[in-house]
Amino acid sequence: DGGITQSPKYLFRKEGQNVTLSCEQNLNHDAMYWYRQDPGQGLRLIYYSQIVNDFQKGDIAEGYSVSREKKESFPLTVTSAQKNPTAFYLCASSMSWGLAVNTDTQYFGPGTRLTVL
């Protein structure tokens, strides 16, 4: 089955620690995205990547880092510089970027719930 997987489903972090959230897709999509969702709010874009070895900051990139060494993988690291990291994190991918509505449509993984202890 084609899809997007995120792991782990739940993650706990002690203050001062870096943690990495995994996102893998087997849809052969070029573009991938990371979003943060806080309770009762919409999604805010953290980072996005149009192609392998390239990525751009979204609206709330401070305290986060990413890499895109493989087309199917886009891990997100939440660093100790992120002062309020407790949130639900969603990864998404799309076939392309800026071409047409059907190929630009984003499909989402099941999410990771990160809690700081």
Add this chain to the structure above:
Amino acid sequence: AQTVTQSQPEMSVQEAETVTLSCTYDTSESNYYLFWYKQPPSRQMILVIRQEAYKQQNATENRFSVNFQKAAKSFSLKISDSQLGDTAMYFCAFNTNAGKSTFGDGTTLTVKP
């Protein structure tokens, strides 16, 4: 900067009835895409319907349809024959040609039996 506003934080509807969720947006772009996503209690984001701004015809997907008013920058979602499984949070989203997405804060819809 793009903004998306969903003015109804919560709504409810009786099973089998029709409900409309509102969404307005602001942009200086001439071509863009609009989406409605559904997030049930499982928190999995599911695409409901999508629309290209240059198309005047409103998109429909089975019981879901949109009323797209480009001049008014309005993109409302109509759900007909509401079902219990439609209970979820609904997000309106906006994509530019540059691929950057902006989401509204969501409307929580409860379908009552």
